[in-house]
Every structure is written in structure tokens, then in C-alpha cells.
Amino acid sequence: MPNSNSKLHRSPRGGREAGRRELVTRSLQSAQHCLEDQDFGTAYAHYLLVLNLAPELKTSVKETFQFTLFKWAEELDSLARIPDLFNCYEQALELYPNDEVICNSMGEHLFRMGFRDEAAGYFHKAVKLNPDFADARENFYRVANWLVERWHFIMLNDSKRNLTYLRAIQNAVHSGCTSVLDIGTGTGILSMFAKKAGASSVYACELSKTMYELARDVVAANNMEREINLLHLKSLDLEIPRHMPERVSLVVTETVDAGLFGEGIVESLIHAWEHLLLQPKVGAVDVYVYMRLVLYQAKQHTIISGCTRGSSGWRVETQEVAGVCLSNAVQFFSPTYACAGSEETVEPYTTEKLSRVPGGYIPLTEPCQVMTVDFNDLQELKSLAARKPWKLSLPVIEGGILDAVVVWFVLQLDDEHALSTSPSEETCWEQAVYPVQGRLDYSVKAGDTVVMEVCCQDCYLKIQKVSSLPPECGMDFGDRDDPLSLGNEAELCHALAGLQTTSKQDGSSQVCVLESTEIALLNDVPYHECFKAAMGQVLLSLNPGKDLQSMDVDGHGGEANVPASQSKGSPDEVPDPLYILDVSEGFSILPIIAGKLGPVRAYSSVEKEQHQAALNVIAEANHFPKETLEFWLSHLEDESVVLQRPKSDKLWSIIILDVIETSGLIQQEVMEKAAISRCLLHSGGKIFPQYVLVYGMLVESESLLLESAVQGSEPTLGFNVAPFINQFKVPVRVYLDLSTLPCLPLSEPAELLRLDLMNPLLHSSSREVKVQICKSGRVTAIPFWYHIHLDEEHSLNTSEESSHWKQAAVVLDEPIPVEAGEELLLEVQHHKSNLSITVKR
Incomplete structure (x- = not known):
């Protein structure tokens, strides 16, 4: 007995270590069993215990832990247990603080819930940890457009505007307005103007967390962090003496939009006059x-x-x-x-x-x-x-x-x-x-x-x-x-x-x-005529006994949509309806156009009730039987299964996919949708479009440079702003109109890529393209657009003047000087909606 006790006293550490190893082993086994049973919550708890007890296992269980975390987060999201979801991510990031995949996933959840500032921080961190992580990079590009709007770059590049503000602020400070408040400071440039002019005290407020942190970096880089008091607040929440010791003698602001009052300048100035500004005196700046x-x-x-x-x-x-x-x-x-x-x-x-x-x-x-x-x-x-x-x-x-x-x-x-x-x-x-x-x-x-x-x-x-x-x-x-x-x-x-000046409006x-993009689409007549011809061809091939003219219902007695029980001929002569699914974004009349072409059941993915009501009115005006048009999403609890069969024994004859956004980008996950669609097609059925060709050309455009990044310190009058705001630049500019874009073409249009929705063997997600220079200059950007082929005979060009689509452009980080006759090699890659183009000599 004494020997036993002494043995215990001699190696308590060894006993605890054995117990820890046993607990870790059992927890790992339990976690694996829970994963097999899809009990992700319990599995996640077991992995937390394992990683806290055995940090040395972090590398070996990392991928399985990530999988468990993401599955459990999806479940928590579906149950609206949002605090628990974020608590799980915070625990995971304590264990893996530099894991770009977890950072990116956390950002995606935050962004979906409307926390754009916070999401941007996680996306930005993920990109810094791994610049080649395509998902995080694309997520950051998308959120960057929300957080730092593109007009910041354009305005900072406007040296005339900057100089005018600087001189007006200098006049005001020199006339005695030495305490300054900058409302909506943005990058902090007006505050720095005030300090440079000699203001004794400068305060600046900014509501956006992203812009506040950006201004803080800019002010520090210009050695003014001790002289400009930055406040992460809305000006309406500023209080004296809590945030400023006393009232200021000058307010500077540019919180105006194109319509003047849209950013709330009137409300903020009323508050400033009542609570933050000294009363007007001789020499005060007039605005x-x-x-x-x-x-x-x-x-x-x-x-x-x-x-x-x-x-x-x-x-x-x-x-x-x-x-x-x-x-x-x-x-x-x-x-x-x-x-x-x-x-x-x-x-x-x-x-x-x-x-x-x-x-x-x-x-x-x-x-x-x-x-x-x-x-x-x-x-x-x-x-x-x-x-x-x-x-x-x-x-x-x-x-x-x-x-x-x-x-x-x-x-x-x-x-x-x-x-x-x-x-x-x-x-x-x-x-x-x-x-x-x-x-x-x-x-x-x-x-x-x-x-x-x-x-x-x-x-x-x-x-x-x-x-x-x-x-x-x-x-x-x-x-x-x-x-x-x-x-x-x-x-x-x-x-x-x-005088009757407005349309009749009665009950x-x-x-x-409709959104402006939806109205532009409705006005795009060639788009609809092209779809009509291509759909008619497919319906003819699936109903070989009919010709297109007899199938076309003109609203004055055509029988293609008449139910079999009402047809003059034998019921056997009336073919079963063909099923057409339109999953276009927004308001689309393509299902009604399809219904005019023959015996079809057209399914629309239009969601808004007023849009559904409008389509029903149009269908009725075109003498459609009630059962011809259905709104497919109203049958589904989960939008993610929109690509499925209308009935267990029926397949789709035509599936219409939205491939190109109005902005000029490729829709996200369109190739994944195409893969699902191919499995759901009737023999002889088609996906529209069947393939898309991406075209582009090399151009010199000073405008695109100025709209994409701040061009050094010269336009900002010597202040160091560019490196900080340019962290939020995105390589692709969208919503361009090439017909009015100031640019000099340096090459002929070239085919860059093929996205094939019907034949995956012909699809190319990456490609190298040689482009010959036809005019000397500096390559600053590569505008691109699409030829959308519904089939081999019917196609749409998104750069046409009649098109409702806009174009996009990849803007180079550094211009490339070129001479006529030389060749450049373009490395083109497509990932989700992102088209990246690298230029090499």
C-alpha cells in the first residue's frame, strides 16, 4: 500500500497525460461517428474539445474541422440561431487565427446578413493571407464596391476640385476660422487641407467603419494623427464637450450627391448650427x-x-x-x-x-x-x-x-x-x-x-x-x-x-x-425576337408534324394552346405540352413568348407579386389558357432547387438561364447551373444560351484609370492617399458603355474564352490568347463583351447599341507601352463571375 501511494505521488503528470490522450482519442472517434450521422453540432463540440486538449493536432484535423464548422454553421443559419453561428466562428478563429478559408466563410455569413463593413474586413484579411485564394478575392472585389464607392477615386483624381477646396479652406482659416469640423471626412483629405492651412484644432467624423479606418491610416501616413481628431460617429451624434471640447468656427463638408440634398446635408447642417458651430461672424465662410x-x-x-x-x-x-x-x-x-x-x-x-x-x-x-x-x-x-x-x-x-x-x-x-x-x-x-x-x-x-x-x-x-x-x-x-x-x-x-397629359389610371x-435594367430589357426587341426564333426551332424539332406558322398563336383563333378536349380534331392529334423553364433574373416575358409558339407549359421564376400579376394580365390579353403560364418559385420552399422537374415523369424541353448580368459580368455559378440543367433536359431539349463567346480588345483609356484608382499624390496635392484607398480598387470596371467610353483602340477585337453550357467538353475556363497591336500607345484596359449563342443560327451581341447589357473592362495595374505590329499574350481565366486577364509580352 505505501508502495502504491508513493508510485502515484511520483508520476501524477504521467497519469494526467494518459487520461488526456484517452479523452482526445475517444472525442475524435465520437466526432467521426457524429459526422457519419450528420450530427454536425455535436461533432463540432467534440472537435473543439480535441483542439483545446491537443493543439498539436491542429494541422492533421484542420480540413475535417473546417467541414464540420461550415456544415454546423449552415444548420444554425437555417434555424436563425445567429449569435450561436458567430460564436462558433469566433471560437474557430481563436484556434486558427490565420486561416483564410474560415475568414472568408465568416465574411460570407456577415455579408448575407447585411454587415458589409465587417464582411469586408474578413475578406480583406483572407486575401492578405492568401492572394491566390480566388473565392476570397472575388468576395472582396464585390464588397469593395459597396464599402468604398467608385466616386471616391474619381473625386480624388479631380485635382481642380481638390485645389478649389484647399484654397477656400485656406481663405476661411486665414480669416480667423481656426477650429474646424469635417463632416463625412471620407479619406480625411479636407481635414488635412484645414491642418495644412494652419487650423489650430481639427475634428473629423465618419460613419462608415471602413472609411473611418481608411482615414485613420491616411492621416497617420501624412504625420497628422496627433493633429486631427478622428471620430467614428455620425455628425448628428456629436456632443460637446463629450466629443469636442467646444464649438468650432468652421464646418467643411461635401456630403452632397448629384441631386444636392440626397446625402442629408440639410439635416446635418441644421444640427451643426444648433449644436456644434459658433454663431456667424464677420469673416466666416459663406456657402x-x-x-x-x-x-x-x-x-x-x-x-x-x-x-x-x-x-x-x-x-x-x-x-x-x-x-x-x-x-x-x-x-x-x-x-x-x-x-x-x-x-x-x-x-x-x-x-x-x-x-x-x-x-x-x-x-x-x-x-x-x-x-x-x-x-x-x-x-x-x-x-x-x-x-x-x-x-x-x-x-x-x-x-x-x-x-x-x-x-x-x-x-x-x-x-x-x-x-x-x-x-x-x-x-x-x-x-x-x-x-x-x-x-x-x-x-x-x-x-x-x-x-x-x-x-x-x-x-x-x-x-x-x-x-x-x-x-x-x-x-x-x-x-x-x-x-x-x-x-x-x-x-x-x-x-x-x-388637356390629357398623363396615362389613364383607374382601378x-x-x-x-420595374427597375431600370428590367425596363431596358423589355425595350430590347432584338433580344426577344432572337429568343422567339430559337425557341420556335426547338419546338418544331420536338413537334415535327407542325410548322412554325401553324404553331404560332396569333390571338385570333390559333389552336396550338387549346386543350385536347376542345380541339376540333381527334384528341390523339394534340401533342402533350412541352415544358419550358425560364430562370432569368427579374421581370421576363420569355415564358409568354414561348406560349405563343405552341402547346407548352411555361414556368416563370418571377418572384414579385406585382410582376406575376402583370404577366397574368399580359397572358390573358394574348388569349392564353390559364394553365399555360405558371410561377415556379411559388411551388418551391427552397429556391436552390429551382432547377428540377415540373413532374416526376416530365423533363424540360427548354431551360433559359441568365448567363450575363446587365453590368457586364458573368453570373455566378452559371456553369454549375448548366451542369444540373443538362441532366433535366428532354431528349432534343436545349439550354439557352447553348454557349457564350467572350470578346475583348486592348485600349488606352485615361478615363478608366482615373475611375479605378487614385493616380499618385499629384491629384491629391501632395498628400499620401493613393496607397490606402487603392487597397479597395477592383480590377474590373462594370456598367460601361463602349460607345461613349473615351478610349483609343490598340487592337482588333479577339475571342478570349468560350463558355459552353450544352457541351462541357468545349468549355474553357482558362486560355492563352495572342493579340496583335494595330496602333502604338499605352495599354491601360481590356474591355470585354459577349456573343451569346442561343444556337448556331441565333446569337446576341452585348456590345450592340440596341442591347440592354452594359460592358465591363479589366483595368491594368500599370499601363503597358506598345508599338504597332508587336504581339501581347493574354492569360484569361474565368472563376465564378470573375474574369481575370493577365497581360504578358
């Missing part, structure tokens, strides 16, 4: 804002009468598409028009760089000043939102189609310095465009008068109720002191009486709100 307005028509340059590229995303221009009547019972509006009569806060305008509108623009009126706002007048700021709507009228100087009202402004920084966002200026700014919608007739003549209502509401300048008056209404501007206002309300009402009319 005035002016606005001007113009009506314009984008020039017609398509063969479709009445359709312009400028308005193709604002209103539906046609009443019939590929034989389908769109029906007067449906009114299509863009979100900007739909918000006019509602209380919902929706941005009432889109933005365009007028100098790049496809086909140019025609001013239909002279520019005129709409309003003046004095940012140094607190009472004026307070009364702005409460101001009643007022009416403006402008004489038409040139006849045309009234497409939009365009607004820009002049920012008067002080008596000497001003910034204009006019389309005639060389500026980084776009203009605010208010589409004109809801009229029966959009044409105006010289001498007409355009009347509109203007108001400031929900932090936006709104322009609505646009109408036109002919000269015979007797509106005379010559005798009025203010030619902009119709002072006699009775005269206006009399002039408008009897029987179905209103359908």
Missing part, C-alpha cells in the same frame, strides 16, 4: 448653392421608332414585343416615378454623366436657376423641408421628345471659389436625371411651355407632375418679373383644363414597377 435645370432628349440612333437609348431604362417604349401584346391594362413605371405620389422615401432621380449619354443629348430649354440655398442661414435651412411645392414653367426652344429633367448645381464655397457640376464642365460629377413618365404624348414643339412641380421632401429635391402646354394657351413670359413661376394659379388651371389598370 451658397445654386441649381440649374435643363430638359433633354437623347438623340435617336436605333431603328426602332420613338425609342432612344437615353430613355430606354426609364419607360417602356413599345406595345408589342416578339408578337406579344403588352396590353394597355398594364402600366410600367420606374421606381423614380412610382415614388412621386407615395410616402415611401425613394431616390426620385437617377444619375448620368450627360457628356456620355449614348447618342448625345438635345437641350429643349435654356438652363435656368431653380433655387438658391444659403447654407449659412439656419432659418432658411429649417424652412426648406417645410416649403410648399412650387410650380416652374420653361419655354421650349427646340422641338423633340421630352425624356427627362436634368438638374445640376454650383457650390459657391466663398466669394472667390466655386464648383460646378454642369455637364458642360470637365468635372468628376454626374448630373441628377428625373425621368418623365406617365404621359400619353412625350413630344413637344418650339413655343410650348413645360410646367412642373418642385418641392424639397425627404431630404430630396423632387420634380414631378411634368406637363406641357401648347402656345395657344396664351402663356406669356415677357411681362413677368419671374419667368419661372406661373403666378396666376387660376390661369394655369384654365390652361391645363381639358382596372395594373401598375407594375
